Amino acid sequence: MWRDNLRGIFYIALKDIKTYYLKPPAISWGIVFPITWILAFYLRNPGDFKELVPGLIAMTILFSTTSAEAVVINFELRLGTLERLLLVPISIGGIFLGKVLGGVIFGFFMTTVVTIVSVVVLKLHPNILYLILIILPSLFVFSSFGALLCVMVKEVFEAQTLLNLPRFLMIFLSGVIYPVSKMPCALQYFAYILPLTYTVDGLRKSFLISPDKSVFSYTLMLVGFFFLFIFPAEKLLSKKFE
């Protein structure tokens, strides 16, 4: 059975990338949007652009993984194509993971492009292992986070609206632009219940000359967030078909 599930996860992800992600709206949300935001902040307050790179990568992860999630889930629910997937010999968890993996692969591609261009152009020397330890779980976290919010509502527009609130909240409170350590104490506590804070902090540490080993604990936190999002999302999806 696990072989059927693995095969299903792979082909569902592949189909979603082809059908939804490699389209102008997803690409613009995934890459143009984070770059525009970062440039806007940089022009408003010019300084060392290198300091904004972890935030840029984090935003690319966040927006690329969630860019087409609403369409992938809610649109397919409405058309009945998601229900069609339930007729094949793959568990509902497998189908859901396939949907999440589509976002992960697309996000990985986008994030890799942004990271390589940033590293080459700005002559940065990140710790590659640490980068992988932060980027990979983050891709899974935000793709499953998008999926969770999408299954909580019925329509594509509702999902897009619902997704925007935490996305923008995280941009301002997770240290993407403004360091968490300089925030008021209460907001600092709040920041550490947001997954993007671990992504941004972890990425900052990956770009330090002498990287900090606390990156490993961030990886664990991110894995925890992934499970926190994926299980209820799968349960909610199962309920929808009842």
Place this chain on the structure above:
Amino acid sequence: MNKDIIIQVSNLTKRYGDILAVDHISFEVKEGEVFGFLGPNGAGKTSTIRMLTGLSKPTEGNAFIFGLDINSQILQIKKYIGVVPEISNLYDELSAMDNLMFMAQLYGVPRKERRQRAEELLRIFKLYERKNSPFRTFSRGMKRALTIAAALIHSPKILFLDEPTVGLDVVAARSLRNLISNLRHQGITIFLTTHYLEEADLLCDRVAILVKGRILVIDTPLNLKRKTDKKTLEDAFMKITGLEPEILAIEKGK
């Protein structure tokens, strides 16, 4: 269990809150037959198909398909069944060929056979010339045909058809009925729900008449007509379901 029986349903029940959609139904389907599930709207036909195909869980009761339990072995069962839902729900953006290839991938059809099988089905369903056209550009009849083709991609032993000719014009409906008839000759067991009684009369070996979630009778169309002393299955259905007086009253009112 009798060797010929491939679907065995006992006391199958589905409740949605206070609504009892399927009420303790029991029946058997034999290998190679076309079994019709007839009933007015809201009789519980689709709810039954959804339970048998794993789309929803029974509230009570059980069913075995090829001796496998729908409550605990549904993923194994899905390998042997093909399902054509009431709505043609393939991917609008994908071409006819891509839709079939995607289904073949999900069902684990061996890589070498996928394209060959998809092309064969497109030819059978007379869609080969449009193999590269997106699903959304198809007429309703063509969409229905491709949805059936997608359900057959893994060569299932049982085909569940939920209202296959709903919304089709006369020509498309007739062509689809011929296709169903051909599938039966290939030895595929067909479980069909419909409220077109003429269609059931033409296609089905046996029919079950379902009203308000309960099976009233199971028999061959010929026996039902004989027992009710009616010439058509539609008249027999009206008599069995008790709808005949209502129809007579409407006709008198004319």
